[in-house]
Amino acid sequence: MCGFLALLKNEPLSVHEMTLMHESLQKINHRGPDDSHVYYDEHAFLGFNRLSINDLSLGGQPKISKNGDYVLLFNGEIYNYLELKKNLESVGCIFETNSEAEVLLTLYQIMGMQFVNQLRGMYAILIYHVSENTIVITRDKFGIKPLYYSYDKQILNVASELKAFNTITVNKSELDYTALQQYFTFQYIPEPNTCHTEIKLVPPGHVLKFKLNNEMEQYAMPSLTFTPQIGGADAKLKRIRETIMESVAAHMLSEVEVGTFLSGGIDSTIVTSCAKLINPNIKAFSIGFKTEGYSEVREAKKSADYLQIPFYSEMIDANDYIQALQDVIYHLDSPLADPSVVPIYLISKKAAQHVKVILSGEGADELFGGYGIYKEPKLIEHLASLPISLQKIILSISHLIPQGIKGKAFLERGCLPLIERYVGNAFVFSEKEKQQLLTFYNSDVHFKQVTQPYYDGIQHLDRVTQMQTIDLNTWLTGDILVKSDRLSMAHSLELRVPFLDVEVFECAKGLIKDEKIQNGLTKHDLREAFKDIIPPHIYQAKKKGYPVPLNTWLRHELYDFAKEILSSTDCNGLLNPTCGLKLLDEHATKKGNHARKIWSIITFILWYEQRLDCGIIA
Structure with a gap:
């Protein structure tokens, strides 16, 4: 696992620009503290920070081809790279190392942009073709x-x-108010957009070529598409x-020690049970x-004891949470109002003291149907099957029911088409609520x-x-994988x-x-497939996450803390401060449950103020 950056310019690179690129590379040193190297010529700069996992002695990057015409940067793991290497050797390719980087570079030289169709793994790749002055990223x-680009x-x-753009690109890039408006619906900024207009994420499964x-x-690889078969x-x-057992085995290939995250849920328990074998x-x-009722450590410890494996745990309180929050927001780069970001950050810190x-x-819920909300179609099928005219009457009546009254949300969601009610696992502010909260609200954005x-x-x-498809393409990429990686x-x-x-x-x-x-019960077949090797108390465990x-x-x-943050700023006039304070007051007096809305505003404020202090936004 690593971090890298690159700059390609029409004009020759100046000494100042080279210095800025070195500074930017240092800002992502946490992604690869074991080694750092650069490649540069008159028009290009490629920088790489390495976290050594495999081929510890010979896997350095940037990786330059034998003819000197290609330079590769690679972050991730290719789990079938030994198989690919063997196939390439069978057609006469000779390798100097056992690294994935050399295999990838050779494969690209033979297959071009189509080389990605051979890969099994997690990756971000950049290939610089020196003589053609082109860069390919995927x-x-x-x-x-x-992987971000501008x-x-x-x-x-x-x-x-994103933080690696700070010294060169971001200062020239305006905030993307469309993306920020969408944040207040989704609790994250949907890809490929970012908080800056000129910076985008490479879409998953895509290859981009620049000259x-x-x-x-x-070039887009074939998409991930659900095709249910009876x-x-x-x-x-x-x-x-x-x-899954084969996948866990492949994911355990490493020259350094591997551990597991273990909660009280079935996903991590399956992974851990397979890894134990x-x-x-x-x-x-x-x-x-x-806080009572908000810990799965006891269940996780019970699973670890059942599996007879070493177990490490951490118990935190509100003060620990707040102490870590600013660091978490810094590492996320963009506003992400998922409350579980802090426990993920803290358990990663603990794990890093023992394993690499x-x-x-992650991913089991989207693939195998694990979220509780997936039960909703069955629960509301009677409402959903009513004539549209009757649904409209029920919907009008539901709007008259005060917030917080049981049954209001059930009636509203039951009478709305799926596209109107389901945007993924989080639906924070409605369009009407955003109009009241955001001074930059644009009615053309929905x-x-x-x-x-x-x-x-x-x-x-x-x-x-359908709900799984939405989550796979939005929630997974915009929330789950962002927090887990960063x-x-x-x-x-x-x-x-x-x-x-x-x-x-x-x-x-x-x-x-x-x-x-x-x-x-969610994830029925996943549970059934592993019921004989997972601890008995886990089979019917409900999903909690963190x-x-x-x-x-x-x-x-x-x-x-919340009142101070909500009272302290309106983010240069972007927010209506009375909205957040009103939500907090109603929440505190139990007139409503607005925790997710309040936390979305607080996260945005802390992110905005942090970027303001760094001079990234004016």
């Missing part, structure tokens, strides 16, 4: 590893994190088990809160502009599978996700609704 299908035909900037003074070329139930279970002494790490690689259960392109191609699928790499910890593997997706994509949600007691804290321990 990112894995799931978007596990980040291009105006005269200059191309590329980097693993200065020309338009960007783009029948073959036993064969499906067998394939799920075999493929390969390494009987694998270390497991868990975190919880001291960690396995985690949350459906993010989700509509995905809904357009999946109307033939059942509602659960906050593990903040501690130079490589986080690997065995469920997010192309072969595992091939198993999951064919599951029908009842093989995902059955008898009120449950954060924000509801309670914002009424007690964090009330003063």
